[in-house]
Amino acid sequence: MTAAQPAATMSGRYQRAFTVAVVFLVVGWHIAGAGGQLLRDRSAYSSFAFQGAMWLAMALAIAAGSIMVLRGAPGWRAAWTVALIALVASTAAAAASPAGQMLALNWAWGSAGWAGVLVLLRRRFTELACFLAAEALANLGVLLWEGMHRTDLAGFLALLAWSTGAQVAVAAGVRALDVAAGQAAAAVRNEHAARERAATAEIIRAARQARWLTLQESAAPLIAELAAGTADPGDALVRNRCAVQAARLRRLLAEGDEVPGSLVHELHASADVAERRGVSVEIETAGSLPQLPVPARRVITDAAIAILTAARSQARITLAAVTAGIAVSFVADTGAVVGLPAAGAGVAIEQQQDGGMLWAEARWNSQ
């Protein structure tokens, strides 16, 4: 699992929880708050049926808005369609209230405002502000149309402060929580990245340690012998040991380079020493080769080093994709059978001597 993934889902989870809370709030308000008021005052309306129809229209708009925000952020067209339906329904309901009683009997202002909060919550704040202002102006327009008194203005301002204030507070609160969730997610992401970096550093350190140990076992004693003069560079056997160790050193360096086709890369490194000795080495591949684990690669390159060190003038190395694995073969004029390293790590080794030519094949099976 990547580090960014849990952080992103965490932030997404919080945002969704806030959305669900707002949906509950808005639906709850429309049913209990607005619906309750509508039923309580039913005898006061000149046409209860019309008010009921407007309440239903508003309920449908809120239902559609809820589905949209729960499915993801709605586009501006969809969001504003819902908002405008709510605005029109609430204005119609207000206009149809008995004259002089509009403020007292108005159930729709609050619902329309909440519907706007619901669909415009995660859009630019100015859009919500515009909507709430339009809603307030529509109600003020209805009041003016019916002939406004001084007491009406006070009532209007009180209602505006209470209803719009609560709506703005909720919208601002959700916005702040969104930001906090994003920051928490970023913190988690940073922590994951730091932990991953530390783990990678540890793997690299362990690999270096292992390489150092390998050299301690093989190359270091030889260098010590050469330095002490107990090993004679004129001795063919000592030269052979030097060639093998030189090839191993090259391979160890190549192992650090995690490139695609690591095995081919390491075989080239192993061939380098033989080529300097004047052996012509060709390396060919057939098919798309699988990636091998390091232990398997090491068994194969050890075999390559043994064969290339014994080769007199020419060697051919091929890598072919075979069913469920890879066949790495060597054909070289070694003149005799070569002592090959033990098979292991999923690699089986076979060889055949024919005249002066040696054929050997290391087959790695992924299963």
Added chain:
Amino acid sequence: MEQPVTVVIVEDHPVVTEGVASWIRADSGRPVRLVQTARDLAWLRADPRPPADVVILDLELSGELVTARIPSLVDAGYRVVAFSGHTDPDIVMEALDNGAHAYVSKEEGRDHLVEAVLAAAADRPYVTRSQARAILADQRPSRPALSEQERQALLLWFQGMSKASVGVRMSISENTVRQYISRARAKYAATGRTAPSKDALLARAIEDGVIKPGEIVPYKSLAHQGRPGLGDPGQ
């Protein structure tokens, strides 16, 4: 004395032409005669065209890949041995699909070119290691089905063993090794686009007993690949 095999070399590097000519001369035991050398394919428009059995064709002339010109050579009655510095399996396969008899990479030239020319003149298959490699790497849906034995013989041959050593390894005779490899090659002559050279190779393989008519997979044209509507089950 049998008729010598006549050869045209098409190669844009005079040094390489000279080298190939010297291989032909050095193989004095073989009845091969060089009748013409050319640096491009303009001579194909000449009338009359030079009579020759085999054209050794460098696949890259003046920096341009000429695999698509192989059919025009084949239709004019020449057998084509592709001789190229490229070893990319896709190019090898394209050359064979276009009707080349054999594919010899420039590194393999000294050991295999004259042999390949003689085999081509007799319409017999000749499979170089670079050709074996391309066949082993072939993953196209239209590739012919090879038997386990044919595949193993091709693999060991590609790995660099002599055919005699392949025989020892597989516990079969050297002749059977040749038969397996030739059969794999003949199967390729039965796939892809049609060409008189491929028909001739196949007919000769059947005549020689390398392959039985029943072993030939049904013809499937590669030319249909990439055409719109191939994916339609109705097509």
